[in-house]
Each structure stands twice: as structure tokens, then as C-alpha cells.
Amino acid sequence: MKGIDVNPLGIVGIGFVEFGGLGQAEMAGLNRLGFQRQGSPGSAEILQKGGVQFVANKAEGSLAAAFGAEHGPAVAAWAMRVEDPAGALDAAVARGAKPYSARHRLLVDVPTVEGIGGTAIYLVPKNFALGGGAMCADEPGCAIDHLTHNVATNAFDKWVSFFRSVFGFDLVWAFETRGQATGFATNALRSPCGTFCLTFNKPDEPKSQIQEFLDVLGGEGIQHIAISTKNIYDEVAQLRSNRIEFLPLPAEYYRDAKKKDLARAEDIARLESLGIYIDGEMHDEKPQLLLQIFTKQTIGPMFFEFIQRKNNRGFGEGNGRALFEAMERDQFERGVLK
Numbered sequence: 001m002k003g004i005d006v007n008p009l010g011i012v013g014i015g016f017v018e019f020g021g022l023g024q025a026e027m028a029g030l031n032r033l034g035f036q037r038q039g040s041p042g043s044a045e046i047l048q049k050g051g052v053q054f055v056a057n058k059a060e061g062s063l064a065a066a067f068g069a070e071h072g073p074a075v076a077a078w079a080m081r082v083e084d085p086a087g088a089l090d091a092a093v094a095r096g097a098k099p100y101s102a103r104h105r106l107l108v109d110v111p112t113v114e115g116i117g118g119t120a121i122y123l124v125p126k127n128f129a130l131g132g133g134a135m136c137a138d139e140p141g142c143a144i145d146h147l148t149h150n151v152a153t154n155a156f157d158k159w160v161s162f163f164r165s166v167f168g169f170d171l172v173w174a175f176e177t178r179g180q181a182t183g184f185a186t187n188a189l190r191s192p193c194g195t196f197c198l199t200f201n202k203p204d205e206p207k208s209q210i211q212e213f214l215d216v217l218g219g220e221g222i223q224h225i226a227i228s229t230k231n232i233y234d235e236v237a238q239l240r241s242n243r244i245e246f247l248p249l250p251a252e253y254y255r256d257a258k259k260k261d262l263a264r265a266e267d268i269a270r271l272e273s274l275g276i277y278i279d280g281e282m283h284d285e286k287p288q289l290l291l292q293i294f295t296k297q298t299i300g301p302m303f304f305e306f307i308q309r310k311n312n313r314g315f316g317e318g319n320g321r322a323l324f325e326a327m328e329r330d331q332f333e334r335g336v337l338k
Helices: 024-032 063-071 085-094 153-167 209-217 232-241 251-255 256-264 267-274 318-334
Strands: 011-020 036-040 044-049 052-057 074-082 112-114 120-125 144-150 172-178 185-190 199-202 223-227 276-281 286-295 303-310
Touching: 011 063, 011 144, 024 044, 024 052, 036 199, 036 267, 044 256, 044 267, 052 063, 063 074, 074 223, 074 318, 085 112, 085 120, 120 199, 144 209, 144 251, 144 303, 153 172, 185 318, 199 209, 209 223, 232 267, 232 286, 232 303, 251 267, 256 286, 276 318, 286 318
Parallel strands: 011 052, 074 120, 144 199, 223 303
Antiparallel strands: 011 074, 036 044, 044 052, 112 120, 144 223, 172 185, 185 199, 276 286, 286 303
16 A cells, blocks of 8 residues: 555545446346346345446435436446545545435445535445455456546536545546537546546536536436456457447548557557547557547446556547547437537
């Protein structure tokens, strides 16, 4: 573990994600994404894919059920794995976090703090796994790479500052862009343990995709979950065979000179046939690449990302702009933008 000034809560990784308000369609979507049922304690159902655990909680009186009733299908809570949960809670509260109140029943009995938009953040032991299994969330090949939150413009700086000052996250990327009709800004923060990131988006237009998410959800929340993979080609091929729909890229994306240069170490034809994004840099003929793809909305207004990092820990500016433009095209197709 890093020193206390660097990692004040003793964070070692990210844990499970808890959903509220999931119906049969959303559960089927998670199954098509490759998540398999691992058990059903009470009114909760545990789903797992490699080192990623999701739980759909419908228990009456629970935070997840209440959150789903208010916002529809969405992430209601998520877990951080820490060295000492009780000590982490004390440190978080001393730095400005609020302990979660008892107004709704929580999935697990562990120290918990309030998160964004009425969500909760569980502070679980470092080797904790739902269902009592031995599962490490940092398992190579399939883990949560980052969680992306959409927040109100006037709350953006507050939440970025909150996770930096309370949890010890570092700002590693700041980006702004505009598309044909709208724009947005984003910050990415890396956890003090270095194993996952949190990103934050804010809208700049009433019709922007970020504002649309906030309106549909009825508040701030998690826009997408990014899941790492060891082989994005095989992953995407399987997901497409499972009838998962992805945001399409324009043909000219792969004709970009930079993309062609970066793709010297990749199969550009297969990238294009599968619709995989590529970004990064070349250093002394050694590629540092990000290979990514984004589903269409899968759970309410939320979607998923699959990412393979090849010697690259960043967030590609080119891919960020391409994703924004793809989502804006989707808004035009759905009639949100005219």
C-alpha cells in the first residue's frame, strides 16, 4: 500500500457494481454481454464475467430497489476494495465524505459513504467477493477499467474535487470537444492504487448527450462502465454474435493518416470489420495503443465500453472525440437533435 498521504483510504481496487430497477430485458442484455448467473441470495442476483461482478438487487426496502423506482434501470451503488474498511470510513469522513444513512437497506453490511446522485460507495475488504467466492477484481483480462459519471455542469468541479481530496485520486486527463451541434467536457481521475479510474462528464448544451442522460435518469449517475479485455477482437466478435449493438463509426475514421500509422501493429481490416476504435501514439516504433468499442444504450440510458490497453494507460483524445460524434449521430437518428 502507498503512503497515507498518497492513498489516504488504503484503496486496493474496485469491487462489485449494484444495479436497481433491472427487468427481464436488461438482465438479458447483461447475459448477452457475457455475464453469467452465479447465485441469487434473497432478492438479489449475482452476475459475473471474469473479474467483474454485477448484482441486480430487487429486495424491498433496499437502496437499489428505491433507486430503480425513482430513476429506472441504473447503477445504484458500487464498491471500493480497501485494506481496512472501518479505518477507510473514518478517513473518508474526516476528509469530507458523508456516511450513508440508514434510510434504505444496503446489500452488504460494510462501512459505506454517500456517492453521486443518491448512490452509495461500499468500502469492502480487499479480497471481498459477493457470494463468498474467491474472486479478485484485478483479475487479468476482464476487470473494470473505469466508471464514467455524468454530472450537472455546476456540480462538475465539486465532484472532481471530492474524489481527489477524499479518496486521493489523481487528475490524469482533461478534455473538451464539440460536435456538429453540441459539446462536452470531461476529466479522468486515476485511483491512488493505480488499478482503475473514474471519469466525469458535464454538458454544455440543453440538448447535449450528457444533458439527455441527466434528463432521462432524472439526476446524476454512471453513464457507462468500461471493461478491460485481453483480446478485443475475439471479445467483439463474440458480442456481435450475441446480438450486442455498437455505436457505428464512419468509414473515414479508418482512412485517417494517424489511424493508419497506429494500425501498423494491428489488423486494420479486422478493426474496421468489427468497428473497433484505435488511438494512441508510436514511440520509437513501439505502439502505445488503446483499442475500444462502445455499445448502444443497454440499461436505461447507460452503455458499456470494452477496452484493450497495449502499453497505454491514458484516455485517447481521438477516440474521445470519435465517441462523442458517434453518440451525437445517434441523437440525430433518434430525433433528439434536428
